[in-house]
Amino acid sequence: MANERYGSGPRPRRKTYMIIALGLPGLLGLLAVLYMVGGPGGSAPTLGAKNYSVNVDCRVNTSGSQGTVTISGTITGDASRYSVTVEVLDAASQQRIGLQTFEVRGTTTFGGTSAAQAPIGPAGIECKIAKVA
Structure with a gap:
């Protein structure tokens, strides 16, 4: 009886890894789109701009x-x-x-x-x- 544990064992970390695995590429994709449309740190040419x-x-x-x-x-x-x-x-x-x-x-x-x-x-x-x- 000394080796019995109360409650469930440690949770598997699959959900955490899944969130990171899906979230990181999504975040990188968002940053790429912002860069292309002239968001923070980006500069895209504007249509019709004339000097x-x-x-x-x-x-x-x-x-x-x-x-x-x-x-x-x-x-x-x-x-x-x-x-x-x-x-x-x-x-x-x-x-x-x-x-x-x-x-x-x-x-x-x-x-x-x-x-x-x-x-x-x-x-x-x-x-x-x-x-x-």
Whole structure:
């Protein structure tokens, strides 16, 4: 009777080994996916990313309550086509008075004339690139 034990014997460690055996490859797979999509420590290229340099100039011509803005600009970069949106603002109030999008393909220049809301304040106008895609 001295060698009898109370309760069940030690548990087999099969479950622990099974969890480790299945969990470790799953964790490694998750880290690989995060790396490929740009998660922590990873860097994946983004679709549609373009490097560019753009300059724009605008001139306004008003007559009474009617106005036009002549926009001219250049864009250089690593893509063969761009969509450039130019926003025209009243310099004093920073209120939008015009907006135009240009499709630039096979060239580095863009430009055109757009209607503008008048009257223009005494500080003139300001052009800025709102979006490049």
